[in-house]
Amino acid sequence: MIKVDHKGTLLEVRGLTKAFSGVRALKGVDLSIRAGEVHCVLGQNGAGKSTLIKILSGAYRPDDGDITWQGESVSIDSPTHALGLGIATMYQELDVVDGLTIAENIYLGHENATAGLLNRRDAAKKTSELLARLGHANLNPNREVGTLSPANKQIVSMARALSRDIKLIIMDEPSAVLDSEEVKNLFRVVKQLSDSGIAVIYISHRLAEIREIGDRITVIKDGRTTATGLEVKDTPTPALIKLMTGRDIDNEFPPATPVAKDAADMLVVDDLSVRGEFSPLSFSVKAGEIVGLAGLVGSGRSEILEAIYGARKATTGTVSVNGERVRNGSVADAVRHGIGLSPEERKSQGLILAEPIFKNVTLSTFARFASGPFLRENGERASARQQLEDLELRPADPDRAAGTLSGGNQQKILLARWLVHGVSVLLLDEPTRGVDVGARAEIYSLIRGLAAAGTAIVVVSSEIEEVLGLADRVLVIADGEVLRTVKASEIDESGVLDLVMKGSAA
Amino acid sequence: MSGVETAAADGNQPVSPLEPAPEKSGGALGWVRSYLGGAAGRNIGLFVVLIIIFIIGAVTIGENFLSPANALTIVRFATVTGVVSIGMTFVIILGGIDLSVGSVVGLSSVVATMAFVQAPAQAFWPLIVVVALLVGTLAGVINGLLIAYGNVVAFMTTLAMLIAARGLAEVLSGKRTQILSVRGFNDVIGSSPLGIPMIVWIFALVAVLGWVLLNRTTFGRRTVAIGGNREAARLAGINVKRHTVWVYALAGLTAGIGGIMFISRTTVGTSTHGTLLELDVIAAVVVGGTLLIGGRGSIVGSVLGVLIFSLLINLFTKYNLDPSIQALFKGFIIVGAVLLQQRFGARGSTRSA
Helix, strand or coil, rough: CCCCCCCCEEEEEEEEEEEECCCCEEEEEEEEECCCCCCEECCCCCHHHHHHHHHHCCCCCEEEEEEECCCCEEECCCCCHHHHHHHHEEECCCCCCCCCEEHHHHCCCCCEEEEEEHHHHHHHHHHHHHHHHCCCCCCCCCCCCCHHCHHHHHHHHHHHHHHCCCCCCEECCCCHHHHHHHHHHHHHHHHHHHHHHEEEHHHHHHHHHHHHHHEEEEEEEEEEEEEEEEEHCCCHHHHHHHHHHHHCCCCCCCCCCCCCCCCCCEEEEEEEEECCEEEEEEEEECCCCEEEECCCCCHHHHHHHHHHHCCCCCCEEEECCCEEECCCCHHHHHHCCCCECCCCHHHHHHCCCEEEEEHCCCCCCCCHHHHHHHHHHHHHHHHHHHHHCCCCCCCCCCCCCHHHHHHHHHHHHHHHHHCCCCCCCCEEECCCCCCCCCHHHHHHHHHHHHHCCCCEEEEEEEEEEHHHHHCCCCEECCCCCCEEEEEEHHHHHHHHHHHHHHHHHC | HHHHHHHHHHHCCCCCCCCCCCCCCHHHHHHHHHHCCCCCHHHHHHHHHHHHHHHHHHHHCCHHEEEEEEEHHHHHHHHHHHHHHHHHHHHHHHCCCCCCCCHHHHHHHHHHHHHHHHCCCCCCHHHHHHHHHHHHHHHHHHHHHHHCCCCCCCHHHHHHHHHHHHHHHHCCCCCCCCCCCCCCCCHHHCCHHCCCHHHHHHHHHHHHHHHHHCCCCCCHHHHHHHHHHEEEEEEECCCHHHHHHHHHHHHHHHHHHHHHHHHHCCCECCCCCCCHHHHHHHHHHHHCCCCCCCCCHHHHHHHHHHHHHHHHHHHHCCCEEEEEHHHHHHHHHHHHHHHHHHEEEEEEEEHHC
16 A cells, blocks of 8 residues: 655654554554655544654554664654654644743753753854744744744744754644644745755645645544555545545444424524634524534534533623523533533543542532532432433442543443433533443433433534434534534535535635 | 543543452452541541550650640640631642631731720620631631632732731731730630530530531532532532632631630730641641642541641650750651651552542
8 A cells, every 4th residue: 555665765654553451543554754745644533643643753652563764673762762863743732831931942851051051042043043944033032932822832843843853843733723824834834844855744634734735645544544645636635535534334323313393492502602712603402402513623612512501701692591591601500500511521521530420420419419508428329329220330339439430431420410410401522532432332322312301412522423423403613613504414424524624724 | 632542641541340440459458458548547547646646655754744634735735726727628628728827816816805805895705706706707708709709829819818917917906915804705715614625625516517517518518529620510510619718718717716716725815826827737637638639638637637746746845845846846747747648648549540
């Protein structure tokens, strides 16, 4: 599958595999990078791109596979080793230290010092040169990085890579934090780098960008390379989407129960917006209906859920449940009106890991079990145990610490919480993140079951297939804007991808 | 990022729910270890330390140390720190800190005595109690409002209150000590029912109420939940800000009680009451096993922590140790105790997190 071009091949990766606690993230990745090219790596969320980057940057060690660097077989032991070889990485979450100056950041870890004393003037001079090379001669090397915009922080991150003698720079979705003007500058810099013989591995979801700056493409799907070395100019977009989405296994989605024609609007969102996050949008969800929000990371999906839930204050608009207005910006009021949220980050936003399961299940209802101010833990425990049995969480031991459970079971705890509460609207943010394939099917049928019982459900997932499989209706979202509202049965994954990529190609 | 990558990246190995929890080591010893790793175990550890110090005292000093009068001295010395440590335990479990309690003790003693002295001649003595409690609670509410709704860091808010409350107490009293001799007050607060001083009874009562509040009420559950995971508590519909105000109010209330106890013990109200008390209180609470990051803590542990310090001070005094040397020892003991706690804590948390 690999088109090998020995002349000028900088990096050659073959048969790379990596598993995390038995789950295989990479099952065989091949990749070949030429000196001075811009090589785009494409793949959906979870395809294994991040794992691949972390292996190449020395953060992870592969289980198997060969890496050849400039004709020599190497094993990249650590980030320092990777830098020593000449491989630098710009992560998506920019790894700059806000409290240090630009120059200090750039020379962090390889400070220019004489007998322990920092040679500040020299560092500042070299920093100015680097910044000028990146088209940002206007930035003062002594400026504190925390005062810079995300775009300029990215420049600092890039300058840091260039401050070492590198031959390959890996950029993980560098355009995600930039507006269109800044993206132009980024492209100029990328072009400059490649002209000076430095290869770039460029990772992005935005096909339009890849068309503009990429030389060749490698597509990864489900941890495997499906195509590598494709010339950008010879590969049409539909072919790329097909390569990214064609699947080995289909997730099993339980059949949808048709929503009753006369079902009442349970959740009504009217003209809701949060400045800087998403534009005004209106939609309603009937009792028993599942509405999905489909879009890429950063499209504003989670923010919409948070605004409905009151966890984020809305700039305009209203949310009503069963005809009653919910107070803006108050989670407590949303919960009182029967809205429940299963948040995106279960561990940091959903659960108290050190506390027993039953206290996590009754986190929103313990006061209801109490008599006056006094807790009735046995009542809580019994109710939690009942839910755990209904959700087939085994063992249904309410006294176990929540942190000892698997991702799927932790998700079940959150579902149990809102089942005990008895919500009429359930907001699910990434309900199967970190949940293995077997448990996913269970979660799907639980969600379907809840809808069949009359709950109005809004589901957000970065896996478009999941949104389409679960939802009755889908709102396609890009850059905080609803591009289209469509029946789930009338659109497919490539249709959604097509919409969001065009929508965000700006 | 995919589920796989996230799950691996945060380094938490999910344990299959179908398998029993991994046992640290087999048999009875393993059970004992895991038990000692829990809250009850930590308290037993503290109790053992208390007994050891007591035995050391009994052996090296003897009669003079073992007398019932000395036992009362030890407990009486612990009362103010003890009462205030109950409020502090809640604040620290919440994930906060209150540096102002010592100053608030002084302020409430000053305001309460002044209110009584300047009130019309025949003022009823419970006025002293009511004013001290109100002053303490009010200071706590101000702390809580600034922290919860003003989003000022607890450390800075309560540091400001520490300075300001002491200053206010000095201004109000003109740095003069207010001598208070009120028969009713002395008769009740200064009495010794069943041979035990009233302030010891108050300490015991506050500790018991604190234990019930923490372990048996919705208030306690909210406190632990917010300290354990503030965001999860908020997203479950708990009014985190409002509860934060209540918890600081509670700490202020216990400082007010501390003020009353100081008046009773010394018959004066002065701005210097409670100076550096906050440090003793925080040390006792943390030695007692309450995590400074919040989410876990124990009233029994705090009481034992306070008693351990009180016992040590008593012992040092009997040895005629220079106060500076005593302070030096105290520093060592705090570090040693916290190091020990971490050993136990790590063992406990592998089981439960």
